[in-house]
Amino acid sequence: MRDSRVEIRIGGTGGQGLILCAKMLADALAAAGKHVAQSQTYEPTSRGGYCNSDLVISDGEVDFPLATALDWLVLLDRLAIRPSWPLLKPGALVIADTRLCPDLPEGDRRAHHLPLSRTAIELGSERVANIVALGALAALAEICERRALEQAVRADTPRSFLDLNLDALAAGYRLGEQAITAPSSTSAG
Amino acid sequence: MSAPSASRSGIDDEQLRPSATAAKAREPMNVLIVGVGGQGVIMVSKALAWLAQSKGFEVKQSEVHGMAKRGGTVFSHVRFGPQVWSPTIPKGEADILVALEWAEGLRWLPFLKPDTGIFICDTKRIVPPFACLNRRPGAPLRYSRETPAEVKAHVAEGYAIDATRMAEELGNERAANVVLIGALSTVLDFPAADWELALSAFVPKKTIAVNLDAFRLGRNWIDAARRTTTVAPEAGAPAANIPAPALVAYSVRLEITPQWCKSCDICVKLCPERCLRLNDERIVELAQPERCTGCRLCELLCPDFAIRVHLDAVANNAAAAQGATA
Amino acid sequence: MIVDSAAAFDVRDYLRQEMMPHFLCPGCGHGIALRALLWAIHEQGIDKDTLAVVSGIGCAGRLSAYIDANTFHVTHGRPLAYATGLALARPDLHVVVITGDGDCLAIGGNHLIHACRRNLKLTCLMLNNEVYGMTGGQVSPTTSESRLTSTTPHGNAEPRFDACALAAAAGASFVGREGTRHVPKLKELIRSGLVHPGFAFVEVLSDCTEIFGRKNELGSSPEMMLRQKSELRPSAYRDTVDTPFRSNDLPTGILTKTERPEYGAAYRKAAAAQRASMAKASAAKSAAAPAKGTP
Amino acid sequence: MNAVDTALAPKPAVRLISGNHACALGALAAGCRFFAGYPITPSSEIAERLSRLLPEVDGVFVQMEDEIASIAAVIGASMGGVKALTATSGPGFSLKQENIGYAAGAEIPCVIVNVMRGGPSTGMPTRPAQGDIMQARWGSHGDYPIVVLAPASVREIYDETMRAFDLAETCRTPVVLLYDQVIAQLAETVELGDTSDLARTERKWASGPRAAYQPYAADEDGIPAMSRPGAGYRVHTTGLNHAENGFPTQNPEAVARNLGRLLTKLDRHRDAIDSWQTINCDDAEVLIVAIGISARAATRALDIARARGVRAGLFRPITLWPFPETALREVAARARAVLVPEMNAGQLSLEVERILGGKRVEGMHRFNGEPITPAEIAARAESLAKAALAKETR
Structure with a gap:
């Protein structure tokens, strides 16, 4: 069984920019020669409601493009816990927003509660919480080169938001790097 | 009404010719101006009314033009004198009839005083659509066939003047009515200068020059005509040279495609000359070819495209007449 | 005078003669409407090769088969939608739509109002005979009140559509109505529609004599046609004093004529501008590229 | 890979694009120059893309x-000689059926994308399904041929969209691209070559004298040459049954002749039409037949099953209709044993049963909006293999 397969989910609610940040990560990975499949689940409402975007990353062609066993889970809303929790691989890493997703269920996983949305608010807009999360994920998962990710963020950001998004990415990296040195909670957070 | 007839007692019988001066002393001078919409009838009557008023006459003018737009009958009554009661001229009471169109002139002839009335008429022909109602091959239009010479018999004094062409030659066809004003000015004794003043007030500023030329042209033409004969156009006079509207000589032939005819009867019932019928097989046929005028109504209204009307041109009118009866 | 123009026009030059006689009932006004259309096309000098006629389903829809042109007999109610695609894809063609009252106003009503709104250059000829003739005489959106049809056995209780008012309200830039009784006038109206730079809607009042006429005892074909004349008057007479004495809810002539941007031309213009700005941008990019690489 | 390498090597056009995006690009590459559509989830991205891209290529x-x-405008544009596309989802696909029948009957090339979502009726607009397999084949009334292609990946959507246009043109038929919401909105890394010099297939155009031209001869x-409006042929096109001359007829011989040709015309092009993929079929004791996202799950399931000692293989029809x-x-x-996992109540199973006669065909049906997972398929394949073995050894 060819398995360089890595699965990442960014879960939250509609309107948080989950699909966009997943796409940025996917672009960065694609630039590095990885095969990526990025899928999404959303509800018919344009805003609000459960939403996630999944990445399946592989050295070869991705056979089944949907999540089956998550290596990484980023939670930007508690709504995303229920559909995602059963998919976690044993020992998977979970990054949860301290404010929007304070409580996590029991399970065999490593969890980091990070102030993603609060950091975004401090940067000037809660709307960049997705980019902060992206930075934190990239730092913790060490899944792609930082330069490639910055390039992907640049490519997908309108000029007027570029500085904000790059700041958010850097802030996310900082949060992630701090978390590496800090112990992660291994039981219920 | 009694008032007009009472005023008759004041007639100066010696006055045979109408004149503006004479009008002061007798019953009103009656000038009837007729034509078709767009020719400028109202302008002529307004200029005359203005002039008469400026000379101290009481003036009454009435006109019908509202429905005429372009092409319909327009007439205007202008009456002036010491006192004018009625605004309209009764039949046989017009001193002067000015017509801007030939057939309109003839139509109003009964309004002219039989003994003394003066007829001034443009020979311009404007053929109205209903003059074409009879579409028989070679048939004349239902437009006046009278020649200027024949009209002479009906009027005391008559001038058939090709005013439209004269105006055209001046470069403005629309000044034809002013040519006629020029003619009119010779039978009313207002000074020519006053006429020109009146004209200048009633025509658009940039056309004053051409209109004054037209006025003088009309005046001179009458003078010249008077020197020869009272009833103007004889041989060589412009009106005599006017050809009747061209009649294309043709014969009618109906091409019927019997397989396409579905016997709906529309052509039979809607033919204005009732010359079609359905035969024993219920197929249309031309039953009375001599009555067919080639109007094409049957062709146009046949839902089945079964009829085609051919108007075969023939060499001349005689042949056309032959074709029609053949 | 009508004689001159009519003499030069032989309708058979525009018919597929192998298809004749056509399938319409005796006295059906649609044949007359077809003549008026072909006459207008002839007068306008439209080449048969670049003429495309799209028609729907029903008696009116069948007319396209008789026209010697590029003809498309499509699905019920959809000729305007097919014609929209054809005219947008092929602006070099002259596209005419023939449709009936049911085809155009009932099943195809949505396409009509949007065609009016869009203002793509198309001429839409709606033949209104107040009835679904081909299916046996059912009530249609234009059936007059109290008329008998095979689905209104006690008289039609629904109010009818005024198709021209509908088209005008939907934004059509050219709207006109005429009866088949007045062929030269109808031809003139259609011709004005053909030259109109935008969507032209022409309603033709046509007689269904065999089915609608018979059911409502409207008399023979000629009688129906004569009544059509008495019931119609030019729109110019609308405000004259005798209006109260004669009903005039179906004015004829050109009822609406406005200048609006034609959709196809507007679209092509915007597309050309988009291409030009792209070409400019890529030229600037390629000019800038070597400069970037030098240091 | 280091930075120098990426800078020097000619960059392969690897892009992360969605299935719907790939469809728009494939259409353009195939020479599509007309799109008409109506917004519907989850196919609207195709329209959005093409609203920007089509003006760029006139x-x-x-x-x-x-x-x-x-669909009417698309057929109208194609009647004008322009390659045309529309895209929709189940509810819209149902509405288009009458006119798809028209395109089939009048033999007007066109391509219809149907991104399958939950049904019936409005169903689940943002959840995948595979419930339009039969509608795609039998949705319009009467007998007619149609080609339905069922790509299973972003790359394949791109390729099959191009092939859809080619088949539509060569066979003068409507072609349906049928894929589910997952594939439509899935973004995958694909390598798209330069297609600017791609030889494009055009329908056979009428030539020769007008008098000799029969539009449906x-x-x-088996494919009649089509006339382009303006080329002087002035033919009649109708949805009525017609004879070789294009005009309506109810003459039984004429109808049987033309309709008979129509119904068999694809047979002579099966080499170009038929397309399928097999994986590990040579020694397969359990054959899985699936399309779209279910086939992607089955692909992974093969590995899982083999790891457990079950020899499973996959047959994936890429051309769904006519079925290979x-x-x-x-x-x-x-x-x-044959296993058919699909996101419906059993449509592909029905066709597989028909084809395989008495063979045991096991359906694996799901219609709740959740894709079937590789593990589920593998488990089912394993139990099927055991049951089959038990039956044989009994």
């Missing part, structure tokens, strides 16, 4: 007033 995009108008390939039945029969001959 094409036309138009958003019509409804689904019916969209077919050559030996000969190929399926050959592959299935060696299998002990």
Whole structure:
């Protein structure tokens, strides 16, 4: 069984920019020669409601493009816990927003509660919480080169938001790097 | 009404010719101006009314033009004198009839005083659509066939003047009515200068020059005509040279495609000359070819495209007449 | 005078003669409407090769088969939608739509109002005979009140559509109505529609004599046609004093004529501008590229 | 890979694009120059892409007033000689059916994308399903041929969209691209080559004298040459049954002749039409037949099953209709059991049962909006293999 397969989910609610940040990560990975499949689940409402975007990353062609066993889970809303929790691989890493997703269920996983949305608010807009999360994920998962990710963020950001998004990415990296040195909670957070 | 007839007692019988001066002393001078919409009838009557008023006459003018737009009958009554009661001229009471169109002139002839009335008429022909109602091959239009010479018999004094062409030659066809004003000015004794003043007030500023030329042209033409004969156009006079509207000589032939005819009867019932019928097989046929005028109504209204009307041109009118009866 | 123009026009030059006689009932006004259309096309000098006629389903829809042109007999109610695609894809063609009252106003009503709104250059000829003739005489959106049809056995209780008012309200830039009784006038109206730079809607009042006429005892074909004349008057007479004495809810002539941007031309213009700005941008990019690489 | 390498190597056009995006690009590459559509989830991205891309290549995009108008405008554009596309989802696909029948009957090339979502009726607009397999084949009334392609990946959507246009043109038929919401909105890394010099297939155009031209008289390939409006042929096109001359007829011989040709015309092009993929079929005891996202799950399931000692193989029809039945029969001959996982109540199973006659065909049906997972398929394959073995050894 060819398995360089890595699965990442960014879960939250509609309107948080989950699909966009997943796409940025996917672009960065694609630039590095990885095969990526990025899928999404959303509800018919344009805003609000459960939403996630999944990445399946592989050295070869991705056979089944949907999540089956998550290596990484980023939670930007508690709504995303229920559909995602059963998919976690044993020992998977979970990054949860301290404010929007304070409580996590029991399970065999490593969890980091990070102030993603609060950091975004401090940067000037809660709307960049997705980019902060992206930075934190990239730092913790060490899944792609930082330069490639910055390039992907640049490519997908309108000029007027570029500085904000790059700041958010850097802030996310900082949060992630701090978390590496800090112990992660291994039981219920 | 009694008032007009009472005023008759004041007639100066010696006055045979109408004149503006004479009008002061007798019953009103009656000038009837007729034509078709767009020719400028109202302008002529307004200029005359203005002039008469400026000379101290009481003036009454009435006109019908509202429905005429372009092409319909327009007439205007202008009456002036010491006192004018009625605004309209009764039949046989017009001193002067000015017509801007030939057939309109003839139509109003009964309004002219039989003994003394003066007829001034443009020979311009404007053929109205209903003059074409009879579409028989070679048939004349239902437009006046009278020649200027024949009209002479009906009027005391008559001038058939090709005013439209004269105006055209001046470069403005629309000044034809002013040519006629020029003619009119010779039978009313207002000074020519006053006429020109009146004209200048009633025509658009940039056309004053051409209109004054037209006025003088009309005046001179009458003078010249008077020197020869009272009833103007004889041989060589412009009106005599006017050809009747061209009649294309043709014969009618109906091409019927019997397989396409579905016997709906529309052509039979809607033919204005009732010359079609359905035969024993219920197929249309031309039953009375001599009555067919080639109007094409049957062709146009046949839902089945079964009829085609051919108007075969023939060499001349005689042949056309032959074709029609053949 | 009508004689001159009519003499030069032989309708058979525009018919597929192998298809004749056509399938319409005796006295059906649609044949007359077809003549008026072909006459207008002839007068306008439209080449048969670049003429495309799209028609729907029903008696009116069948007319396209008789026209010697590029003809498309499509699905019920959809000729305007097919014609929209054809005219947008092929602006070099002259596209005419023939449709009936049911085809155009009932099943195809949505396409009509949007065609009016869009203002793509198309001429839409709606033949209104107040009835679904081909299916046996059912009530249609234009059936007059109290008329008998095979689905209104006690008289039609629904109010009818005024198709021209509908088209005008939907934004059509050219709207006109005429009866088949007045062929030269109808031809003139259609011709004005053909030259109109935008969507032209022409309603033709046509007689269904065999089915609608018979059911409502409207008399023979000629009688129906004569009544059509008495019931119609030019729109110019609308405000004259005798209006109260004669009903005039179906004015004829050109009822609406406005200048609006034609959709196809507007679209092509915007597309050309988009291409030009792209070409400019890529030229600037390629000019800038070597400069970037030098240091 | 280091930074120098990426800078020097000619960059392969690897892009992360969605299935719907790939469809728009494939259409353009195939020479599509007209799109008419109506917004519907989850296919709207195709329209959105083409509204920007078509004007760039002098094409036309138009958003019509409804689904019916969209397919009508597409057929209208194609009647004008322009390659045309529309895209929709289940509810819209249902509305288009009458006119798809028209395109089939009048033999007007066109391509219809149907991104399958939950049903019936409005169903689940943002959840995947595979419930339009039968509608795609039998949705319009009467008998007619149609080609339905069922790509399973972003790359394949791109390729199959191009092939859809080629088949539509060569066979003068509507072609349906059928894929589910997952594949439509899935973004995958794909390598797209330069297609600017791609030889594009055009329909056979009428040539020769007008008098001799019969719009529905077919050559030996069963496909009549089409006339382009303006080329002087002035033909009649109708949805009524017609004779070779294009005019309506109810003459039984004429109808049987033309309709008979129509119904068999694809047979002579099966080499170009048929397309399927087999994985590990040579020694397969359990044959899985699936399309779209279910086939992607089955692909992974093969590995899981083999790891557990179950020899599973996959037969994936890429051309769904006409179904590549000969190929399926050959592959299935060696299998002990056949498993058909699909996101509906059993549509593909029905066709597989029909083709494989008495063979045991096990359906694996799900219609709740959740894709079937590789593990589920693998488990089912394993139990099927055991049952088959038990039956044989009994």
